[in-house]
Amino acid sequence: MSLLNYISMMRFEALALGVVIMLLLVKVFSEKMNASVVLGFVNLSLVALLGISFVGHPHGTAFGGMFRIDSTLMLEKQIITLALLLISLQANSWLKKHSSYLEFYVLILSVIIGMYFMISSGNFLMFYLGLEMATIPLASLAAFDFDRIKSAEGAGKMILSSAFSSAILLFGLSILYGTTGSLDFNRVAENFSLTSHLELLALAFLLAGFAFKISVVPFHLWTADTYEGSPIAVTSFLSVVSKGAALFIFMTALYQVFGAAHEKWMNALVLLSALTMTIGNLFAMRQSNIKRFLAFSSISQAGYLLIGVITGSSLGMASVFYFMIIYIFSNIGAFTVVSVVSENTGKENIDDYKGLYKTNPMLSLALMVFLFSLAGIPPTAGFFGKLFLMTSGASAGLIALLIIASLNMVISLYYYLRIVKAMFVDKNESPLEDFAKDNYSKFVLIFCVIVILTLGFCNYIFGYLQSLSFGL
Amino acid sequence: MSEMKFILLISFALFFIGVYGFLTRRNMITMLMAVELMLNAVNINFIVFNKFLYAEKMDGLFFTIFIITIAAAEAAVAIAIIINLYRKFNSINENEIDTLKW
Numbered sequence: 001m002s003l004l005n006y007i008s009m010m011r012f013e014a015l016a017l018g019v020v021i022m023l024l025l026v027k028v029f030s031e032k033m034n035a036s037v038v039l040g041f042v043n044l045s046l047v048a049l050l051g052i053s054f055v056g057h058p059h060g061t062a063f064g065g066m067f068r069i070d071s072t073l074m075l076e077k078q079i080i081t082l083a084l085l086l087i088s089l090q091a092n093s094w095l096k097k098h099s100s101y102l103e104f105y106v107l108i109l110s111v112i113i114g115m116y117f118m119i120s121s122g123n124f125l126m127f128y129l130g131l132e133m134a135t136i137p138l139a140s141l142a143a144f145d146f147d148r149i150k151s152a153e154g155a156g157k158m159i160l161s162s163a164f165s166s167a168i169l170l171f172g173l174s175i176l177y178g179t180t181g182s183l184d185f186n187r188v189a190e191n192f193s194l195t196s197h198l199e200l201l202a203l204a205f206l207l208a209g210f211a212f213k214i215s216v217v218p219f220h221l222w223t224a225d226t227y228e229g230s231p232i233a234v235t236s237f238l239s240v241v242s243k244g245a246a247l248f249i250f251m252t253a254l255y256q257v258f259g260a261a262h263e264k265w266m267n268a269l270v271l272l273s274a275l276t277m278t279i280g281n282l283f284a285m286r287q288s289n290i291k292r293f294l295a296f297s298s299i300s301q302a303g304y305l306l307i308g309v310i311t312g313s314s315l316g317m318a319s320v321f322y323f324m325i326i327y328i329f330s331n332i333g334a335f336t337v338v339s340v341v342s343e344n345t346g347k348e349n350i351d352d353y354k355g356l357y358k359t360n361p362m363l364s365l366a367l368m369v370f371l372f373s374l375a376g377i378p379p380t381a382g383f384f385g386k387l388f389l390m391t392s393g394a395s396a397g398l399i400a401l402l403i404i405a406s407l408n409m410v411i412s413l414y415y416y417l418r419i420v421k422a423m424f425v426d427k428n429e430s431p432l433e434d435f436a437k438d439n440y441s442k443f444v445l446i447f448c449v450i451v452i453l454t455l456g457f458c459n460y461i462f463g464y465l466q467s468l469s470f471g472l
Numbered sequence: 473m474s475e476m477k478f479i480l481l482i483s484f485a486l487f488f489i490g491v492y493g494f495l496t497r498r499n500m501i502t503m504l505m506a507v508e509l510m511l512n513a514v515n516i517n518f519i520v521f522n523k524f525l526y527a528e529k530m531d532g533l534f535f536t537i538f539i540i541t542i543a544a545a546e547a548a549v550a551i552a553i554i555i556n557l558y559r560k561f562n563s564i565n566e567n568e569i570d571t572l573k574w
Contacts, residue, residue: 125535132542136549143553149560153569156557159550160503164494167510170539171487174517174532181526183535225572 009058009069012049012077012116019045020109027102035096042105043092046085053078061122065184068122072468075321076119076248083241083328084112086448090336091233092440093343104144107137108237115245119252124173124183127249128166131213135162138242142230154229161212161222169209175202189257194264203258207268210253213246216306217276220299224283227295232342235291236335239298240328247302247324251309251317262312269310270401276303277408285415290338290350293415294331297374300412301327304405308389311396318465319388326385326455330373333448336441337367344435355431356423363437364423366445373452375416376409384456476524479516487513498566500554504547511543 007014019042026033059070088108095101114133121127139162143155177183179199180191192199208219215223227235258265280300287293305327308320340363341356342348357364373382386409393402437445455461486509493506515536522532558564 125531125538128535129538129542132546136542136546139553140549143556150571152553152557152560153572155553156500156569157572159546159553160500160507163504163507163546163550164510167490167507167514170514171510171517173535174514174521177518177532177535178521178525183531228572 006062008056009060009062010067011052011058012081013113015045015049015052016109016113016116020106020113023102023106023109027106033102035101038102038105039088039092039095042109043085043088046081046088050078050081050085053081063126065186066123066126067117067120069120070469073120075468076245077116079321079325079328080112080115080119080241080245083244083332084108084237086328086332086336086444087233087236087241089440090236090332090339090444091231093438094231094233094339098144099146100144104141107141110137111141111237112241115241118249119245121249122185124176124185124188127253128170128173131169131249132166134242134245135166135213138234138238141234141237142226144234145231148229150229151231152229154226157222157229158226165209165212165219168205168212172202172205172209175199175205185253185257189259192258192260194261200261200264203261203265204268206253207265210246210250211272214243214250214302215299216272216302217279217299220276220280223299224292224295227298228289228292232291232335232339235295236332236339239295239335240331243298243302244324244328247305247309247320251320254309255312266310266312269306270398273303273306273310274401274404276300276306277405278303281408281411281415284412288349288351290348290353290419293350293419294334294338297412297416298331300408301331301374303408304386304389307393307398307401307405310398310401311392313392313396314466314469315388315395316392318462318468319385319392321465321468322462323385323389325461326373326381326452329448329451329455330370330380330382333370333445333452334367334374336444336448337363337370340437340441340445341432344437345432347432350419350422352432353419354422354426355428359431359434363445366449367423368420369449369452371416371420375413377413379453379456381452381455384462388462476520479520483513483516483520486510486516500557500564500566501551503566504550504554508543508547511539515539 026038053074057071061068095104098104111134114130118127118130118134121130139155139159142158143152145151175198176188179196179202180188182188182191211219227238230238254265277300280296280303284293284296284300287296305320305323308316308323369380373380376382376386390402390405490506490509490513493509494503497503497506518532518536522530526532554564557569561569563569
């Protein structure tokens with residue numbers, strides 16, 4: 001295979017790596033670089049990254065099956081790249097003031113390269129390398145608000161729990177290697193026999209390791225602390241990109257490697273899904289910090305996503321992707337509002353949002369759209385995402401789980417609307433004053449609002465998702 | 473074969489000692505050491521399976537080398553974060569690092 005062919009297959013990784021190297025060179029050779037020039041350059045290269053992904057249809061494997069690419073994997077990479085671009089734009093004003101904006105991008109691009117490799121992996125060795133590359137720099141990013149004490153605490157909790165979870169995952173992998181004799185996804189799937197108890201033990205360990213990364217209850221304890229402690233850009237990255245990438249590889253592993261054991265892990269996942277939705281919701285209700293509130297809301301959203309993962313039908317997979325795309329826009333939008341408010345006033349409590357509509361009507365309306373989409377109220381795209389997930393669950397006959405899910409959706413309305421009520425109805429003597437929003441955040445907000453309001457009516461997106469093969 | 477069973481017994485014991493240590497100890501450095509124990513149990517597993525069962529290919533051996541490398545990187549970042557924490561809290565005891573709750 002020619003070099004050009006390799007580069008075409010690994011275009012995301014190659015370009016992102018190029019940007020990282022360039023940033024490091026800038027750091028070494030020109031100390032006094034203008035911040036906005038560097039930020040503009042990185043944002044442009046992220047746009048380029050997204051742009052080149054639409055050229056041609058690369059598919060195939062490299063390095064003896066370690067690395068694979070096809071149109072589904074391309075779509076997954078496009079989704080996380082788009083999310084990173086939006087987060088990068090949203091963080092622009094925060095980064096301009098930050099002393100280490102360059103290191104921020106070096107770290108976050110390393111994380112995204114790790115995620116690309118993790119998503120494309122066809123071998124557990126590659127998967128593990130990608131996973132660690134996506135986790136270790138992320139922990140140092142969580143500590144990036146140097147003068148906030150909570151940021152350091154969140155990072156400490158994150159690195160310890162992620163090290164613990166990857167050790168559990170690795171133990172599962174080592175047992176799997178012992179019973180099947182290979183690390184290649186396809187070979188493991190061939191040699192996987194349901195009779196051995198040791199293999200089920202390995203599956204349980206792997207499930208626990210993955211559940212940590214997607215922050216599924218009861219493995220969610222680090223999530224809320226880390227989300228609250230981290231800078232807002234990193235929190236939105238954790239809740240959207242990190243969760244999405246882990247979920248994508250989780251689906252691949254479940255169906256391509258453990259497809260034969262569907263019956264066995266299905267029951268475990270049904271239980272985890274029900275627990276995740278319920279506990280995420282119950283804790284979200286009693287939060288007063290809006291970042292922590294969004295952390296618990298994202299935990300319960302992961303519970304809904306698991307419904308689609310459990311079904312194992314192509315309808316289920318398509319609706320997981322669809323929900324994920326919508327979730328990215330809603331969650332990044334919500335975090336952008338939080339970021340704008342916190343950047344200008346330093347306030348992060350829900351009580352501070354009282355009477356926001358009086359002073360910042362557009363911002364409040366935007367946040368309302370995002371929260372409605374997260375709650376799944378009809379004109380917004382979030383409704384369609386949940387509808388498809390429920391449909392796929394119903395066609396797989398998961399009635400008990402769907403009853404729990406719909407009860408949870410009603411409960412979740414309460415706390416999403418509590419914020420809307422705080423902004424629009426509640427009286428406040430001294431609401432936050434009107435402040436100037438920077439253009440990048442405005443762009444992200446407008447973009448997300450438009451997408452959320454229109455995406456649900458674009459039939460062909462769901463049609464395209466259904467046409468993809470998910471390796472079932 | 474009985475030799476392999478014996479070594480596997482050790483590695484399983486090592487792993488669960490690590491889990492126990494992680495869950496009961498509150499000093500962050502000790503917790504990190506517990507994680508290293510778990511990783512070493514994994515390493516032993518890989519080497520044993522490779523040597524006794526699948527000696528024709530060296531998959532397990534390579535995996536072990538990568539695990540050792542990444543564990544070193546992880547420990548470096550973790551210790552950097554813990555030092556940062558110590559500067560802010562004057563403690564590395566999990567029970568005293570408690571500004572974030574519920």
